[in-house]
Amino acid sequence: MSEGPEAEDLFDSILMADERFRGDGYREGFERGANRGLQEGRRHGALHGAKLSAEVSFYSGFGHTWKCLLQNGTDPRSRKRVRALESLLSLLEQSPLDNPQSEKLKEDMDKIRARFRQVCSMLNVSADFKDFMKSSEGTSF
Template identity: 75%
Template sequence: MAEERFHGEGYKEGYEKGAHKGLQEGRRHGAMHGAQLSAEVSFYHGFAVTWKCLLWNNTDAKTRKRVKTLEAFLSLIEKSLLDDPQSEKLKEDMDKLRAKFRQVCSTLNVPADFKDFLKLAAGTSF
């Protein structure tokens, strides 16, 4: 009888500690993943705004097309549901942003490798 009681109490205590530990790890993982997505979207926004400012005064047809593509990219960033981490469309929105970023880079003739930016940002401290 005592063995069953101790087994039950031990199970309950272990379950509670495991659930608590799982929540902590889940929050840490969510915060890290959210920070990565935030850095990526922030990079895209800064990239688009910078290029739009650089190209704004040019009036040739090719530049107007590039500016129009940048404006569409900025509009897509603003319309994306990135504020809700539980949104079912989050992955879909991020896939659209990444595809549009590659298109923008192609029209600007610049490499579309975000990984290099992440390596530089990882070494930066404030």
């Protein structure tokens, strides 16, 4: 067998095959992992976005309903409750809920939840959002 450039190229290609296959495998695995990560991220975001949307919609409906029920009351307690409900509704309107990238979103949701608990305490109703969701699961339209 001759020891010319062809033999060296063949020898180099055999030695470098492991490195080449490892590099190819890494790139292929990285691409698949990145695609799968994007898909899982989208699913995760959609799920949590839907939960947050249901929670905010509930607070809004809760606030508007109780405000309608109490707004004609003339006693000081009713007026105080209406002001608290208006404050909750104002927080909901001012929050950047349409921008999931907002840095204020978590802070605003914490404020909204705290105000909701305060209003529930004033109205003497359960403040656990999950309790309200459980009672509506059996409802169909």
